[in-house]
Amino acid sequence: MGHDTNYQDREFKIIGTRVKRPDGIDKVTGRAKYGADAFAPGQLVGKVLRSPHAHAIIQKIDISKAEKLAGVKAIITSADLPDLTGSNRGMTDILENCMARGRALYHGHAVAAVAAIDEQTAKQALKLIKVTYKLLPHVTDVDEAMLPDAPIIQDFVLQDGKPSNIAGISTFGHGDVDAGFAEADVIVEKSYKTEQTHQGYIEPHACLANVSSDGSGELWVTTQGHFSFRVVCSTLLGLDMAKLKVTSSEIGGGFGGKTHVWTEPLALALSRKANRPVKLVMTRDEVFKASGPTSSTSMDIKIGAKKDGTITAATAMLRYQDGAFPGIWGMLGAMTAYACYDLKNVKTVGHDVLVNRPKVAAYRAPSAPMAAFGVESTMDLVANEIGMSPLDFRIKNAAKEGTQASYGPVYGPIGIGPTLEAVKKHPHMRAKLKKNQGRGMACGFWFNFGGQTCVDLNIGPDGTVSLTIGTIDVGGSRASLSLIVAEELGIPYDQVRTNIGDTASLGHNDTTEGSRGTFSSGMAAIFAARDAVGVLRERAAKMWDIPVDDVVWADGVATATGAKHSNLPPLTLAAIAAKAASTGGPIAGHNEVVADNAGVSFASHICDVEVDPETGSTKIIRYTVIQDAGKAIHPDYVEGQFQGGAAQGIGWALNEEYIYGADGCLQNTGFLDYRIPVCSDLPFIDTQILEIPNPNHPYGVRGVGETSIVPPLAAIGNAVSHAAGVRMTHIPMSAPRILKAIDDAKA
Amino acid sequence: MTGVLVSTTINGDAVQFACPTDETLLDSLRNRVGLTGAKEGCGTGDCGACSVTLDGRLVCACLVLGVEANGREIGTVEGLVEDGKLHPLQEKFIEHAALQCGICTPGFLVAAKTLLEKNPKPSEEQIRYALAGNLCRCTGYDKIVRAVQAAAKEMRKK
Known part of the structure; x- marks a missing residue:
């Protein structure tokens, strides 16, 4: 199937329009069944x-x-x-x-x-x-769990033949970091910690x-x-x-959980x-x-650069806790840490560490936000040391097409450079700041995933179209997939209905994760629609009694080509469907695909905060998300992903954390004490969608769901540093932590 | 366990149900009356997904007992549609893509309706504070606030 999945530049008729979602009425009337x-x-x-x-x-x-x-x-x-x-x-x-x-x-x-x-x-x-x-005896802290005398969580986990809580060590990178650091004019080394957060779905x-x-x-x-x-x-x-x-x-929300x-x-x-x-x-x-929270982490980040802003070497030592069962979270942190940059010498090591906490699950771009916090905070520190603007420093080192990513592959066309250029042009960057306010920016990366996917497309006797998918819809994907089918068949959006099939109605579909819903089911829907078009052309040919090669499908109708057939009026989908019983039976299209090569995704965020120097309390004043969507099928729901991810990142950055007592028990198991952002905590979140087509999707689609949670921790950290003159190295940057940092700086 | 017969009015209809005295109104609505529009997100009054009105006042149904409904008037999301027509808030929530997963939507609609009944022309800040008891984890509230603003504008035209 490889070549079929390639991007083809084309004019869209309804892709990119803001239609109403098919499940909207059920969800505003209380009829939807959760x-x-x-x-x-x-x-x-x-x-x-x-x-x-x-x-x-x-x-x-x-x-x-x-x-x-x-x-x-x-x-x-x-x-x-x-x-x-x-x-x-x-x-x-x-x-x-x-x-x-x-x-x-x-x-x-x-x-x-x-x-x-x-x-x-x-x-x-x-x-x-x-x-x-x-x-x-118990242990809940990731660093303590790595000490030689720590209580052992799982007997089967061994390091060097001895029981250990280190369930995995993953190393990535290339070049010679020692040589790279030796070339550097400036080296910044800093340690960071982030606390554990929960996906916090309301259902x-x-x-x-x-x-x-x-x-x-x-x-x-x-x-x-x-x-x-x-x-x-x-x-x-x-x-x-x-x-x-x-x-x-x-x-009712999942975010990986x-x-x-x-x-x-x-x-x-x-x-x-x-x-x-x-x-x-x-x-x-x-x-x-x-149920699966994300990891708490501890990390050491080291970046060296020349005075002209070229990064000569970068390392990250990452320690992620997995809860009580082995996971891949430290590995993912090590893969994503420097993915935004074009680095000659880079080494990252991710440790997966067991502690007496719940088994960690994926949380939206799992593991990337924490590593990005460390790396993007240190990027600002290096930029400051060499006297370059943090934005220009990032632009100078941004990965581009042909860059070998720090986790291995060589990038195709990617959006990190364009998002940074968009930051530079954005009016947000020129807005005046008041007293106690500061601005920060940061970048983020996520791989995205494709995976096993299949769909059925059935044309009813009345010519309406039903698409059955096996990915779930958590944010409007049924609208997007109906748009795709309508686009391919050349029919109105309202003529298509997308439903989610149960496991008895479709072949296996991988879990809807890695921002794959619209990417992969969209790909399968395109092929299923094209499959159906083939059948429609055959049926029209049969109805007209002409060769199928003389039938074309465009704008929702079959047309006979050539001078011989000029007297034949076009046949609509409904007209062909009505005759299905006598032309060969029900009309359907199917597709089964492994939707490989989901396009990688990049975002850059800009954030203004105001820090109250007397309380340490921080308010988000303005927030802008700029992200590459490849192609935005339904822009409302793309923006929604950008805004939702940013809001979760804001909560993580400022407030949310699992608090464990000395007894190893979780102390804040409700939304009162584990406080996620409420409506009055946030401003409007501005978005800018960039469209750098994914070469491996017919429409150029990239997953959009996850990357937006990656930059906020660091963007806010950088803004707080600018506003209050203190560099926060511990997430969340809660009021007491910021106040302490301000007091310590005065002392 | 003692059951008590409760006679109440729900969305204008007279309704009777029997429930134990320690059962929440939310459980009574969902499990005895069959109205599952109000959702349980926390059971502790922190998330607002179970927002309903009790004699016109916004409450969390998880913090009210079923027996307290006796002789009172309950309003739920299922009562927002009038004469087969969506409420302007419902229209604008769909139009502005103010929901993603939709689990918090019934609570937001009931809370926003209560706000607009008291204050037909709320400022952005007033909307944000009025809805601060309703948690949404998907949207970052941006499109929700815009939908409420648009609905308020639409309702003022009438």
Whole structure:
């Protein structure tokens, strides 16, 4: 399929217009059905008992009293789940994160689950389960977890043959950094820390599981990947994959956190045991304690440059915590850290470190924001040392087509340079600042992902078009995909409806992650539409009784070409569809594709802050996002991604953090104490969409969903430094931290 | 567990349901009345996804007991459509792409409607403070504020 996916420059008719999304009415009327909105006759309420300790051996679980409570229909512990020890490590980790086996590894780790006739009974049953714990020493800080005498989280993790919490060390780069630093006129070395944050989707995890006695089952779930959930859940529970139908509900936000299973295997196991449907909805407290936050980090960044602004060498030593199970988060940090720059000598090392915290999950451009905080803060420091503007310093070193990225590949056409030039031209950069205000900017990168994708396009007897996709829609992608089909077929947008199929209606689709929804399903939709056009031309040829080569499809109609056929009026899609029964049956187009080569994405952000020197409180005064979208299919929803990512980054930069006590327990498990930005915290967020076509997509589309969360931490850090004269090296830059930095600077 | 019979008015309709005394109005609405438009995002009154009106006053349904609805008037997102027509706020939310995932949308609509009933011409700042009890994680609030501004303008024309 390779060549078919190449970008072709063309004039679009409706791509790029701001149509209304097809699910809009359902979502403004309360009709849309999310994870917790489903109901099945006879359904039970599922609840999970969680460890109150950070690290403890589970000596005994006594369910005898709970079992006897009237209305309790099933109780499960790890004893009711398969013991995967010694088999596939990844699957074992997933299962042991869903339900602790022998040892509770973090505060909130599941130890038992109950299904009962109602919420009250289920809660009462949890209280009646008696768990005997033997406390173990714990560690929640990433640096402390790397010390030689730290408590060991997982016995199977070894470094140099000895038990260790370092689950992975990943090194990237090229050139000779020692030689590069020797050439430098200026070298800046700085250490940084970032605290753990949560994706903070407003919809808690929720599912409705229904397993029959014949081993078939259904799972209704809020997820970013119902096909992957089917693979994982059926594997963990020993169900036949084809017999488990997973349906994705409307999803109330995911940002990576809904790429993993947390309670779904438990709901299925409870349903199987009780032989009744089980609805299991996490509380917000559980979401914070036991569904994937992103890593907290610690890092050392070193950049050397010549007086003319050329970077001669750059290194990053990154330590990312994965929670209690190995992940790839330090590796991703090491890959992304210097991806914006064209560097001769670069070395990054990412450590993946285990601690007694929940298993880390992807969070929007996972791992990139923290590394970017360190690198982009240090970039400003180097620019200041050599007396160059931070913007010009970045422009001078920006990666371009042909640059070998620090993580390996050679870039094609990319947008980092253009976003920086756009920053330079932007009126925001010339706006006057008042007292206590400062401006900062920073860049960000994300890989983007394509992956396995398939779609079905069916033309109804009335000529309306239904596109069935297997990626989920979390921000308007159904509108974008309908636009793509309408564009290809040359028909009005309203004539196309995009629906998300369940796992029984389509082939496997990879999880909707890596900003791949519109990129990859869009690619498949283009090919499916072209496939359907081929069928439409054949049918028109049959209706006219002329060779198919004499039929062209344009502007939504089949036209007969050549002088011989000049008397034949064009056939609309509806006219051809109406005759389908007599010309060969239903008309459809299909496509299955591995949507490789998702175009990499770059953004540059500009931010103005005002810091109150008496309290350390920081307010965002103005914010501008400039990002390369490749091609914006629906500009509203592209802007929405830019704005949403920036807002999450602002929350991370200034406020959000997991706070652990000395007992290793999470202290702020609600939105009151884990405070995400509210409406009055933010200004309007200006956006500028650049379109540098991705050569590997027919329309030039790049993923747009994630990159916007990468620059804010550093952009705000740089702005705070400008406003208050203090360089913040610890995220979040909460009021007390900034105040302390201001006081320390005075002393 | 004691069940109590509750007689209330929801979106103008007389409704009866029985619920335990410790059940939230949100659970009663969702699980007993079958109105799932109000969402539970936190259960602690921090996110506003369950915003409804109680005798015209904006409340978090997760902080009100079902039994407290007795003899009162409840307004939910399901009551925003009148005579088959979307409320201007609903129109403008769609038109301005003021929702991405949409889970917070019912709460925002109920809160914004309450605001515009009290203040037909709110400033940007007034809108931002009036909606500060409703969390949205997708949009950064930009398009939400613009949609409320546009709806207010539209409603003033009438």
